Amino acid sequence: MKGKMLELKNWLKDSGKKIRILRALHKKYQQAGYETASWNSENGKTYFDNSHSLYSLKREYRHKHIAYSELKGHTRSEIENPRDNNLPDEDWILSIKKKYFDEQETLRNST
Secondary structure: OOOHHHHHHHHHHHHHHHHHHHHHHHHHHHHOOHHHOOOOOHHHHHHHHHHHHHHHHHHHHHHHHHHHHHHOOOOHHHHOOOOHHHOOOHHHHHHHHHHHHHHHHHHHHHO
């Protein structure tokens, strides 16, 4: 595994670590009552920024993980079985796969 696929794998590993840290912070902020603070207070802004960062990173991680796993040969049912109201963005997954597919295909043809 070389090049962009390795870069994507490392991004997934690093992002997983960041998500765990942000989740712990989110829980800490909830326990401290930051979520009930006024939206324009320092605590409210801190809570909102952390929540937004966590949500965005989790969403990006999910889509890149699906694309990476499908490029590695796994079926969607092996990766996840989402509810009808929580389906992933197929266009985003397709764009990620297109970005990394050319290199993956080149590697398969050379072996």
